[in-house]
Amino acid sequence: MSTNASLFERAQRVIPGGVNSPVRAFRAVGGTPRFITRAKGAYIWDTEGRRYHDYIGSWGPMILGHGHPDVLEAVQKAAMDGFSFGAPTEREIELAEEILKLVPSAEQVRLVSSGTEAGMSAIRLARGYTGRNKIIKFEGCYHGHADALLVKAGSGLATFGHPTSAGVPAEVVQHTLVLEYNNLTQIEDAFATQGSEIACVMIEPIAGNMNFVRASVPFVQRIRELCDQHGALFVFDEVMSGFRVALGSAQSIYAKALPGFKPDISVFGKVIGGGMPLAAFAASREIMSKLAPLGPVYQAGTLSGNPVATACGLATLKLIQQPGFFDKLSLSTRNLMDGFTLAAREAGVPLVADCEGGMFGFFFAESLPQNYQTVMARGSDTFNRFFHLVLERGVYLAPAMYEAGFVSAAHTEQDIADTVAAAAEAFRLL
DSSP states (O other), X not given: OOOHHHHHHHHHHHSGGGSSSGGGGOTTTOSOOOOEEEEEBTEEEETTOOEEXXXXXXXXXXXXXXXXXXXXXXXXXHHHHXXXXXXXXXXXXXXXXXXXXXXXXXXXXXXXXXXXXXXXXXXXXXXXXXXXXXXEEETTOOOOSOGGGOEEOOSSTTOBOEESSTTOOGGGGTTXXXXXXXXXXXXXXXXXXXXXXXXXXXXOSEESSSSXXXXXXXXXXHHHHHHHHHTOEEXXXXXXXXXXXXXXXXXXXXXXXXXXXXXXXXXXXXXXXXXXXOEEEEEOHHHHTTXXXXXXXOOOOTTTTOHHHHHHHHHHHHHTTSTTHHHHHXXXXXXXXXXXXXXXXXXXXXXXXXXXXXXXXXESSSSOOOSHXXXXXXXXXXXXXXXXXHHHXXXXXXXXXXXXXEOOTTOOXXXXXXXXXXXXXXXXXX
């Protein structure tokens, strides 16, 4: 029988770092990554036969848990009809209609294959629509690995960023302005000095790549006002939060606090594919009319709207609309985080947590961070020790303190209780 260690050694000979996405390598936490052989419901099993409570859920898509019978049936039927056609299908229309039914801010949607592709295309569309080049993003928000978005903050207030990856020329990111998340002063200054040149502001409304950090309501409100005043577009990257934190996605949560609020462009992924490669970007008919073949903004993809992926996504979106689905999911997630905070307090370990829908995050700190710098100031040693302690007890969390976690509808009350018990034991050993 193969072991995790032997597979990792073998993988490193043929795959850079032994993995096809960096965080899987366990570099942040140390140790040997688990090679997964199968999954069912709320659990995954590694190559050594060890079962884990899964709180990664393929980094968000598996909101129903693994192997939901209705989704499996839809995928199997679609696969029997053909893997890919390179031509339109009725199911693409059905999925687009389902997305738009749940997202009133948009009138049309374009399907693509990955969150990176959707984010990159949304920015191109914003630039094409406004005729401007500059974009604003926020430090700690991840929008995929497109060149223009792999940027770290500049050295001073409202200065342009610098590439965070080799292979990205400085010229490519010269139009990307990187500001601090939840910093009202910086966003106001940026628009005051360069408002007429800004094509769009792109944000994760609930960031999941600096752990779980929310954009404050006043921050979102002010960005909306500034974009309207200066003719820029407001882009909500909901690849992670879309249909995961609420049926109407994160934008529906902000719309409750800010009546009439809506982003100009929305970016989706993960849940809308149900675990298969599928993502999308959506906007008003006026904005989307700039896309080819109607307009001058080019975007295309051989596997866009793939018939098997759309079957998986459509079945998933229909199931999460069942009455009480999000109430139950939210309760499970809240019980998990409440259990963590209580167990940590009893063990004398500083810990704060937050969650929304089926998405959560926790920090070994006294208060919830509001931006990337405060997240980074926490340090990772305590988390890394905690990660391995719960992993040994059959709980699989994201192998980095900067990643959010996910609960699925398949997690039972007993699963949550078992996870809290494992965490409590780990807290006592920290």
